[in-house]
Amino acid sequence: MSSVPAQGYLILALILFCIGLFGALTKRNTIIVLISIELMLNAVNLNLVAFSKYGINPNMTGQVFSLFSITIAAAEAAVGIAILLSLYRNRRTVHIDEMDTLKH
Amino acid sequence: MNGEIIAFALLSAASVLGALAMLYVSKVVHMLLSLVLTFFSLAGIYVLLSAEFVAVVQVLIYSGAVSIMMIFGIMLTKHKDQENRPPNIKRSLITGAGIIVFFAAVYGAIRKVPFGEQTPNLHEANTEQIGIKIFSYYVIPFEVVSVVLLAALVGAILLARKEGDDQS
Numbered sequence: 001m002s003s004v005p006a007q008g009y010l011i012l013a014l015i016l017f018c019i020g021l022f023g024a025l026t027k028r029n030t031i032i033v034l035i036s037i038e039l040m041l042n043a044v045n046l047n048l049v050a051f052s053k054y055g056i057n058p059n060m061t062g063q064v065f066s067l068f069s070i071t072i073a074a075a076e077a078a079v080g081i082a083i084l085l086s087l088y089r090n091r092r093t094v095h096i097d098e099m100d101t102l103k104h
Numbered sequence: 105m106n107g108e109i110i111a112f113a114l115l116s117a118a119s120v121l122g123a124l125a126m127l128y129v130s131k132v133v134h135m136l137l138s139l140v141l142t143f144f145s146l147a148g149i150y151v152l153l154s155a156e157f158v159a160v161v162q163v164l165i166y167s168g169a170v171s172i173m174m175i176f177g178i179m180l181t182k183h184k185d186q187e188n189r190p191p192n193i194k195r196s197l198i199t200g201a202g203i204i205v206f207f208a209a210v211y212g213a214i215r216k217v218p219f220g221e222q223t224p225n226l227h228e229a230n231t232e233q234i235g236i237k238i239f240s241y242y243v244i245p246f247e248v249v250s251v252v253l254l255a256a257l258v259g260a261i262l263l264a265r266k267e268g269d270d271q272s
Contacts, residue, residue, distance in 0.1 A: 004112045009153065010214045012116045016142070018203050019123040025199045026192070031177050032126070032135055038170060039123060039139060042146055045162075049155045056220040060237045063155045067234070068242075070158075070165050071249050075256035077170050081177045082263035088181045089266075 006054035010047060017043035028095045030087075034080045041073045112152055119145035136174055143167045157231045 016039060023036035045066040052062025088094055091101075122142035126135045143166040150159035238246055 003106070003108050004152070006219045007214055007217070008112060008116070009149070010217070011211065012119070012149070014207060014210050014214065015120055016123055016146075018207050019120075019127065021206075022199060022203050023127055025203075026196050029132055031174055031181075032132065034177075035136060035139055035171075035174055036126070038166070039126075039142065042143065042162075042166065045158075046146060046149065049150055049153045049158055052155070053153050054219050056218065058220060060233050063158050063230075064234060064237050064242055066155075066158055067161060067238075068245060068249060070161055072252065074165050074170060075253055077173060078260045079256050079263070081173055082260035084177055085180055085264045092182075094181045 006050060009050035009054075013043040013046040013050070016040075016046070028097060030084050030094050030096050030099070031081075033096060034077060034084070037080075038073060038077060041069065045069055108152060112149070115145045115148040115152070118142075119149070132178055133175070136171060136178065140167050140171050143171070155230065157234050 020036045020039035020043060024033050024040065027033055027036065048062045048066040048069065050062075052058060052060065052066075055062070084094070087099065091099065093099065119142045122138045122140075122145065125138035126142075129135050129138060143162065147159040147162040147167070150156075150162060
């Protein structure tokens with residue numbers, strides 16, 4: 001009985017989520033912010049898959065749910081990049097602290 | 105020490121290393137490539153969790169499609185390529201403190217999570233089980249996801265199109 005404890009997976013997912021959150025809140029480049037959000041979604045997927053194996057009632061549903069979540073994350077990345085390109089065309093910047101038209 | 109623990113240690117170290125490199129590398133493309141390392145090692149961890157199909161989807165979608173799309177985003181926008189301005193130290197400190205509090209709270213919760221017995225049959229014909237589950241219990245969400253993808257496709261094309269094309 002020396003397999004990896006299930007807490008290990010959850011803690012790995014927690015670490016990745018925290019790094020992604022830190023990157024999303026402090027980075028200035030919008031593309032890096034978007035990819036940090038993808039990292040956070042990935043950590044959540046890891047939680048789903050871990051619970052599908054080690055949860056109270058382990059079954060396939062967690063993996064199916066993570067597949068749906070990956071699909072939505074890909075759609076979100078596509079729309080995010082499109083918004084970024086259109087914003088770049090209008091404002092000539094990718095830095096997130098220069099995108100402040102709503103403040104003025 | 106059996107193989108599973110060694111594999112888990114290597115893969116999780118690689119994924120955390122990739123994510124940390126994302127925070128400390130200065131060039132944008134290098135940040136993206138280090139996150140590709142994270143995505144690949146997460147695919148390996150899915151294999152450890154007996155989710156082979158999800159691992160393959162992870163490699164295809166994240167390491168393939170999403171990162172290529174982000175590289176196109178970097179290519180199509182002009183960068184000074186380095187972050188010249190020094191990072192905002194005060195803001196980083198406040199954010200880091202908040203995230204450490206969050207980490208401690210969730211870590212305390214994780215230690216109390218009850219876990220059940222693991223099923224032995226999750227890895228047998230993994231893809232077949234997922235297919236049966238999707239097409240017998242989750243048919244309507246599956247179809248709704250296709251509508252969402254269509255909407256995202258049309259929206260992305262509309263947003264990224266050059267302005268002035270619609271005056272034809």
